Amino acid sequence: MAQEVCETCNPDTCNSTTCDAKMPGKIPSHELNEIKHVIGVMSGKGGVGKSSVTSLLAVAFKKAGYKVGILDADITGPSIPRIFGVHRPPENIGNGLLPAQSVGGIKIMSLNLLLPNEDDPVIWRGPIISGAVKQFWTDVIWGDLDYLIVDLPPGTGDAPLTVLQSLPLDGLVIVSSPQELANMVVRKAVKMATNMKVKILGMVENMSYVSCPDCGKKLYIFGPSRAEAAAAEAGIPLLGSLPLDPELTALSDHGKIEVYKGDLLERAQEFIKKIVA
Numbered sequence: 698m699a700q701e702v703c704e705t706c707n708p709d710t711c712n713s714t715t716c717d718a719k720m721p722g723k724i725p726s727h728e729l730n731e732i733k734h735v736i737g738v739m740s741g742k743g744g745v746g747k748s749s750v751t752s753l754l755a756v757a758f759k760k761a762g763y764k765v766g767i768l769d770a771d772i773t774g775p776s777i778p779r780i781f782g783v784h785r786p787p788e789n790i791g792n793g794l795l796p797a798q799s800v801g802g803i804k805i806m807s808l809n810l811l812l813p814n815e816d817d818p819v820i821w822r823g824p825i826i827s828g829a830v831k832q833f834w835t836d837v838i839w840g841d842l843d844y845l846i847v848d849l850p851p852g853t854g855d856a857p858l859t860v861l862q863s864l865p866l867d868g869l870v871i872v873s874s875p876q877e878l879a880n881m882v883v884r885k886a887v888k889m890a891t892n893m894k895v896k897i898l899g900m901v902e903n904m905s906y907v908s909c910p911d912c913g914k915k916l917y918i919f920g921p922s923r924a925e926a927a928a929a930e931a932g933i934p935l936l937g938s939l940p941l942d943p944e945l946t947a948l949s950d951h952g953k954i955e956v957y958k959g960d961l962l963e964r965a966q967e968f969i970k971k972i973v974a
């Protein structure tokens with residue numbers, strides 16, 4: 698399907714995901730889609746809680762009244778369906794796939810929803826993984842969404858490259874943790890985004906600390922927070938920091954993240970205010 702230009706399109710105000718004037722070179726979404734904003738969530742390395750941040754942002758957007766979807770581009774390590782307790786496979790209606798939907802109404806597409814068992818490994822090479830990511834954009838009928846959040850796999854390999862090259866991203870949220878190693882690879886992710894001319898919306902430092910359940914003291918188990926210094930060094934905005942919260946972990950393990958009402962959700966709601974602004 699060739700991309701089309703709206704008859705009276707102003708590329709600066711156009712919300713269409715099929716209009717070539719908005720972002721030339723990007724692949725078109727399904728013809729039945731009207732996706733206003735696409736945000737990628739990226740990390741330079743694994744183990745920093747990127748999918749948890751993706752999920753929190755989606756829940757925060759939904760609670761703010763927006764129509765939200767999550768495209769799980771982490772093909773070989775998908776965790777979004779488990780976090781939301783979604784197991785029903787997408788429905789094929791002939792001209793596309795209808796994404797699964799969480800209890801709270803968040804639309805979700807993930808390869809794990811297409812596997813016979815959620816713990817089956819995906820042993821694919823890069824080009825096949827990239828093709829699957831593109832199909833989640835072109836063949837899935839997301840419908841009318843205010844925000845589609847793309848959960849990218851860690852690193853700067855084939856799948857992140859495909860997303861940055863092919864999808865009309867409004868920007869990226871970079872997820873890190875306090876370790877210097879994590880901050881080093883964040884800089885790699887930022888440089889990749891810069892080279893691809895993709896806007897950085899801000900950085901989130903995850904797992905910044907944990908509060909002692911007895912005395913409330915903050916314990917910096919991964920070392921002192923480097924959020925402000927890391928964001929300044931990378932030249933990107935800092936959205937804020939998130940502590941470890943055992944309640945969020947437990948609810949995510951049981952697919953009930955949407956009932957979480959703790960401090961992390963309030964912070965995520967502050968993050969989206971900065972993103973929308």
